[in-house]
Amino acid sequence: MKAAARVAGFVGGLVVVLGVSWAAGAAVGPVVDDPVPAGHAMPAAGDDGHQEAASGEHLPGGLAVAQDGYRLVLADGVLPAGRQRVAFTVVGPDGRPVTSYDVAHEKRLHLVVVRRDLTGFRHVHPVLDRATGEWSTEVPLAAGAWRVLADFVPAGGEDLVLGADLLVPGRFAPAPAAPVTRTDTVDGDTVTVDGDLVAGEHSMLTMAVTRDGAPVTDLEPYLGAAGHLIALREGDLAYLHVHPGDGLEFGVEVPSSGTYHLFLDYAHDGAVRTAHLVLEAS
Template sequence: MNTGVKITAFAAAVAATFTAAYGVGAAADPIDQDPRPATHHAAHDGGTLAGHGHGDGHADTTPAGLQVSQAGYTLDLKTARLTAGEKGELRFALRDQQGRPVTSYRREHGKELHLILVSRDLLTYRHLHPTRAADGTWSTPVTLPNAGSYRVLADFTPAAEGATDITLGADLAVSGTYQASALPEAAATTTVDGYTVTLDGELAPGAAAEVTLSVSRNGRPVRDLQPYLGAYGHLVALRSGDLAYLHVHPNGEPGDGTTRPGPGISFTATAPSAGTYRLFLDFKHDGTVHTAAFTVQTGKPATPKTAGAHGDHQH
């Protein structure tokens, strides 16, 4: 049988992927040493993959992004399927407990909502900022290169009193010729668009750990990174298997008098469990946003080898 199979086999592959993802998620229980609900503001001091509060004093320890409904809000994905290689439109709404579309949000880093679109194999990644219509429907154009199962992650904070940051997730099918690909091996260095990014530090299960990502070009450190969404870098981590989601921001920000515009960007983060994670760093230089991707293992140092830019990343 050819490695590239048509949509009939693709459907079976998607079903198998869901089954595997469920098994990993069930086996990799979250480790939560701090029962307080995680928020974007808390993430400045160390983001975790733990879930969010319900507003009743009880925290949901489910890792972010694994549920379509949480804390009284639901992700209503109106686009069920796209076609690989073709421009399409992704549409969705966020609904409250009464089923009403949410139309009022708190801005986080200049945006009402951050949308992450990632393939189950963690090779295709999009960090998008869709447009909201007056009726609460969000939409954004998108072109995805490969067929397969994707995860749509909506990261937002409702304006309602007492609401905290929430990340909801739903599955999206992309039809076409499907070909399975392996996750790149763990590496301390990666390249993207002529830049070299080096990872120093490691994630630790259940404990806050600092990691620093340093940017260079042509062998020289980049010391003039530009702010992107109010920071010199944005980091998203996804757990392989179930795609549990972590979005943290750097330690420090432009204009605070101490944070330098490169070459290093430091983050403090907590992994919920041992396992394999894919890290995506967004940084801006010379007016363009670039995304560097790493595969890491919790509790293990990154392998000192250079890995080329794998997969497909776009803003």
């Protein structure tokens, strides 16, 4: 009877997030797009049931909670709706919190907090407590299932992107799948993307920012570049963080066909803005 009630609630468009958390986790999990090469093991499940990527495993960024001995541990996996403190540690191969990181794109860690239906997105830079190894920041959270993605380079190591699930209890209407969207309007700016994504191939995307029909020519540097592009694959939120070459031209190689949500961060008039675009990869 309870399961039937949950299904009826979902069909009606209102979902109690804690009632569907198991279903969401079962339906959306770590995905390996290609067969595992000879000599490589499939990612092993950790003690908490999350998928772990073995060293050398070709797993898109953000799908594993642990990789190469590093693990992302949230202080709280369930938070109430509203502006909340999100805190976490990165535990290293020695079992201790990591406190030393290399700087990448002017920051020691980039954090993306995104709702599973891609209607909520924040790219922020938390503060590290060097005494405890805990990172923390505040972000606004609406009811729903969220993914926390930490992009960092442990000192002397390789770039890693680890992800963990965060649940915000409450009723919400899950958004339908988004159509292809090549134009977005942000605070009076119009952002457009030219180019196409092709799975497994290097694709060039060119972003343009205009206002009242005229090109915006006074974009300000943000984190050492003209803009930053984060691509998330619809369905499992596989993660790509791309930085431009010349201006707002981005070379992107997506791992599979499917729908990709592109979040462009750029600075203009003293404020950082985020445009949301959607492309299909053939």
